[in-house]
Amino acid sequence: MNKSNLALFAILLWVISAAVFGWFFIKGNTTEIEGQRTAIMLQPAERELVLAEMRGLLGSTHGILDGLGKKDMQQVFQAASASGMGSAADVNPALMAKLPMSFKELGMSVHHAMDEIAQDAKAGKPSGEILNKLSNTLASCVACHAAWQLKSE
Numbered sequence: 578m579n580k581s582n583l584a585l586f587a588i589l590l591w592v593i594s595a596a597v598f599g600w601f602f603i604k605g606n607t608t609e610i611e612g613q614r615t616a617i618m619l620q621p622a623e624r625e626l627v628l629a630e631m632r633g634l635l636g637s638t639h640g641i642l643d644g645l646g647k648k649d650m651q652q653v654f655q656a657a658s659a660s661g662m663g664s665a666a667d668v669n670p671a672l673m674a675k676l677p678m679s680f681k682e683l684g685m686s687v688h689h690a691m692d693e694i695a696q697d698a699k700a701g702k703p704s705g706e707i708l709n710k711l712s713n714t715l716a717s718c719v720a721c722h723a724a725w726q727l728k729s730e
């Protein structure tokens with residue numbers, strides 16, 4: 578193989594890998610089960626990472642409601658911040674590639690909403706407004722759970 582063929586081959590390989598990565602980034606590593614939720618196939622450790630993040634979201638939801646009940650806005654702020662964008666486990670590129678685009682979007686919207694709730698609590702917004710925002714956010718939890726499940730590869 579001469580030099581220019583080798584370069585061409587390298588470029589071709591690069592284009593193929595970029596296309597495969599792009600495909601996975603949008604579709605994720607999923608299998609369809611008729612009439613059921615779509616399963617996202619993950620390594621056991623990756624699945625555990627996402628589930629730990631989920632338990633964090635549940636803990637934040639509890640902390641926000643508890644704080645609102647006690648009118649403790651500092652607690653609301655802390656509980657919501659704990660599940661903000663900074664807490665997203667999705668920094669691992671291999672895991673990112675396995676999660677479908679719509680899953681990532683829904684997940685990010687929930688983390689973003691938690692940051693907004695934290696800011697609202699800091700700004701001393703009325704509890705009713707924060708409750709509405711939390712309720713809208715929980716609708717995303719419900720929608721996502723209705724659509725997806727996580728299975729070990």
Ligand code: HEC
Nearest residue numbers: 628631632634635680683684687717718721722725726727
């Ligand atoms: C982008 C999708 C998505 C969003 C948004 C989402 N979840 Fe999940 N969650 C999942 C999936 C998928 C599972 C695993 C379900 C399964 O495999 O049956 C899960 C599992 C869980 C679990 C079980 C954890 C465990 O250890 O087994 C809890 C608790 C949970 N989610 C809470 C929440 C809460 C609370 C919210 C919203 C504040 C939320 N989730 C938002 C997709 C999501």
